[in-house]
Amino acid sequence: MANLSRNFLNVLKGQLNLKFHPRHNSTSSKLVYAEHGDPVKVIRKETEQIAEPQPDEVLVKMLAAPVNPADINTIQGKYPVRPPLPAVPGNEGVAEVVEVGSSVTTLKKGDRVVPLVQGLGTWRTHTVISKDDLLKIPKRMGLVEAATLTVNPCTAYRMLRDFASLKPGDTVIQNGANSACGQNVIQICRAWGLRSVNIVRDRAGIEELRCFLKELGATHVLTEEELRKTDIFKGSQLERPKLALNCVGGQNALEMLRHLQNGSTMVTYGGMSREPVTVPTSALIFKDLRIKGFWMTEWSKRNADSVDRFEMFEELISMMTNNELQGPAFKMVNFEQYKEALMNTMTIKGMIGKKYILEFK
Amino acid sequence: MANLSRNFLNVLKGQLNLKFHPRHNSTSSKLVYAEHGDPVKVIRKETEQIAEPQPDEVLVKMLAAPVNPADINTIQGKYPVRPPLPAVPGNEGVAEVVEVGSSVTTLKKGDRVVPLVQGLGTWRTHTVISKDDLLKIPKRMGLVEAATLTVNPCTAYRMLRDFASLKPGDTVIQNGANSACGQNVIQICRAWGLRSVNIVRDRAGIEELRCFLKELGATHVLTEEELRKTDIFKGSQLERPKLALNCVGGQNALEMLRHLQNGSTMVTYGGMSREPVTVPTSALIFKDLRIKGFWMTEWSKRNADSVDRFEMFEELISMMTNNELQGPAFKMVNFEQYKEALMNTMTIKGMIGKKYILEFK
The missing domain is CATH 3.90.180.10 (Medium-chain alcohol dehydrogenases, catalytic domain)
Incomplete structure (x- = not known):
């Protein structure tokens, strides 16, 4: 009544x-x-x-x-x-x-x-x-x-989902790994059984940062300098990455590209160095690397009512309430x-x- | 017997x-x-x-x-x-x-x-x-x-087919347009009703080259310098390109990128300038441009017995015997x-x- x-x-x-x-x-x-x-x-x-x-x-x-x-x-x-x-x-x-x-x-x-x-x-x-x-x-x-919920975790989730067909054990490499989005990438990789190679700038307190990111689930944490000389991909323990996530640009992004498997994609979602992304011609032609960008705002607009979007929210919320994603x-x-x-x-x-x-x- | x-x-x-x-x-x-x-x-x-x-x-x-x-x-x-x-x-x-x-x-x-x-x-x-x-x-x-037959015409054909969904009236932009592959691109565009914007280096005899490429079917022929100042995309006569083909690299490739529609792809198949491909971060994130490469050798190996391959040969041979493709x-x-x-x-x-x-x- x-x-x-x-x-x-x-x-x-x-x-x-x-x-x-x-x-x-x-x-x-x-x-x-x-x-x-x-x-x-x-x-x-x-x-x-x-x-x-x-x-x-x-x-x-x-x-x-x-x-x-x-x-x-x-x-x-x-x-x-x-x-x-x-x-x-x-x-x-x-x-x-x-x-x-x-x-x-x-x-x-x-x-x-x-x-x-x-x-x-x-x-x-x-x-x-x-x-x-x-x-x-x-x-x-x-x-x-x-x-x-709606910016960084979703950005990390979509980049890990939509640009490569990843299965447990596969490797992802990212720079700016200590960024808000980077921390989400590390945790979602851990939850999905993916290995993450995380690049950060050298700084005072680097060991503390390394610990923090490893606690979140990072497989490896390397400075830009360490990445240049690393042999982590030399043996059979760690496959070369099938996906690179870039929020830095410049030389740092280029260093990541060198380690990718043929046919892999680098997704750019930020440009903290204010330098453009530079790609050697041979990496495009002979390694078939693909360079793309991602913008969460645009994705959400295009997929406003999509099943994909609500499945993503459900999975992220579940990870958050299970303490898999902080x-x-x-x-x-x-x-x-x-x-x-x-x-x-x-x-x-x-x-x-x-x-x-x-x-x- | x-x-x-x-x-x-x-x-x-x-x-x-x-x-x-x-x-x-x-x-x-x-x-x-x-x-x-x-x-x-x-x-x-x-x-x-x-x-x-x-x-x-x-x-x-x-x-x-x-x-x-x-x-x-x-x-x-x-x-x-x-x-x-x-x-x-x-x-x-x-x-x-x-x-x-x-x-x-x-x-x-x-x-x-x-x-x-x-x-x-x-x-x-x-x-x-x-x-x-x-x-x-x-x-x-x-x-x-x-x-x-098997290198340049096939390279041009595949790049026009596999990286954008083009329909008659759509625009393609390419640099190194006077290259052997570039000449194929121009002619296939003409045969398929696509408009081609063709970038060449300024040189002695540029008007002669312009004539030659227009005879092949080029919609526009511009020098790198002219491209920077062009207003051909300003009016409603010519849509912005949905595909860029790059065999030069460096600044020239960057200039082409500026004119692309959002969500378009630039395909690199050569690097005549010996400079890498440089892409502004904002073009990747906010314009959703995609940077890829193409290598005919690899495509042919992967698609050796595919229907796509033999359809391509058939169409190219038909164009050649009909004098649409010289x-x-x-x-x-x-x-x-x-x-x-x-x-x-x-x-x-x-x-x-x-x-x-x-x-x-």
Whole structure:
């Protein structure tokens, strides 16, 4: 009876386009930028009345949202995706359902969800979103793992799945192995029985980093210099890699190429050295190496409703809840301290960059 | 009756492994090298008794065989394929059947054939070869077209077929467009209704070259400099290319990449500039460009008996006999003058390198 009258009200609202007073007395906060530039300068905080969900919409309360390098680049106007301005930054996050629209049956108050769409603007305390744009996740999933599910773990998963036919015992080589994505690659390789050869820059504390990555499941951890002289592929113990994952470029990517099996693919998903990828002509012709790129944003758009996508989420969530896949090193800061998160993300230092995560309380 | 007794003789020979005197009184000549080095120095001419074909073999008389750059590199020991020494050079050619083994029914005396296998050693007057390693071709096919069928036309054909899904009206871009393979690309594009944008180095006589390539069917012919500033893709008249074919490398290949549609492939099959292929990270990630290589030798080995291969030969031969596809500019020299052919192939000059073809008389 209560449901019926509420449905009736919503139908009325839809048909007559009537505006009712929102039943939420509280306001919502969000970060907004109206022009591109230095994130610390162009972003301001705004408050607004919390809206009410339409029949197929859901009102959610954000719990945590990471600050990713791509968010910074988007605000700076240096990313290929440029949302219409003014815009709310943030593409990832985990939220709790506060209220569902009258026709929503797949979600209920209290459910944990992550957004399935890009550009939602997760750096805000509340938002109203179509039920179809949310993925329900188990509550036992860690908050950090949930908030950072849709970019790095998915990137690692797809690169390991879609560019080579790998079977247990096969070898994968990657550079920038200590990156957030690199750590996911190591752990997924371990879970799938793949061997990973992980290249990192030499640095103070290299042995500590080596230990950390081996704990995650790395088969080998080598510096760029060590890679040049390595004999790990000489014997019969380790097959040459069938897949290389590159987020560095330049000489480092070239060194990886030298070790690949004929017919293998190198996938580029980042360019931390700011140097292009250089490939000897003979490696293309006589070794049949293939050089490709991967962009998670584009993949998700093209495969939004695909079976592949939901199988991937299911498997990753299962790995995360089974402790086979842990989230990144992180620092949680209150939403109010967003400037600290921005500044630190722009100047990542140290062994393993900590992911800054905005917490909404 | 004559056939029967001959068959009987051959069966006897096969079973008892008897050696009969060859019925050919004449001797055969061949070029041979026993060590890698300067072709003019390491190659010598030898004569030998002409052998007799086994039941499933064929004795052929070579009519014409080209001197390809890859032959030179093989003799120099600079090619990834190294035949056991001593070896007879030459991978392409056209021959006439002189005598067939007793069980051969698919070929007869007087048929024209080209070898289906690599490393046969075509720089000789006669050879005995398995019937399965020969492709019968129509006699009305030009001698030059037949002698040069299996490398350049096939390379052009496969690159246009296997790396993009092209439909009439689509655009292909290539550099080194005046190369032997480039000329095939232009003509096959014309035959298939594809538009070709052809890049050549600026040179004395550029207008003459432009005319020549346009006569072959080139949609546009641009120098490297013109490509940088071109507005041919600005309007709606010409779609951006879906495929780039690269035999130059370096800056020139990079310039081609800039004009490709997202998701396109650049295929490298040569590296005339001796510079590697350089790809910006953003082109891989955000434009999803794919960088691959192609080697006809490897393709032919992997697809030796495939339907694709024989469909390709059929279509190319049909194009050649219909005058849709003409052979390269060439100079025919007598087999005895092989040194002239070698020296000129090593120092190709001028607008369009002439293909030297050894003629056996």
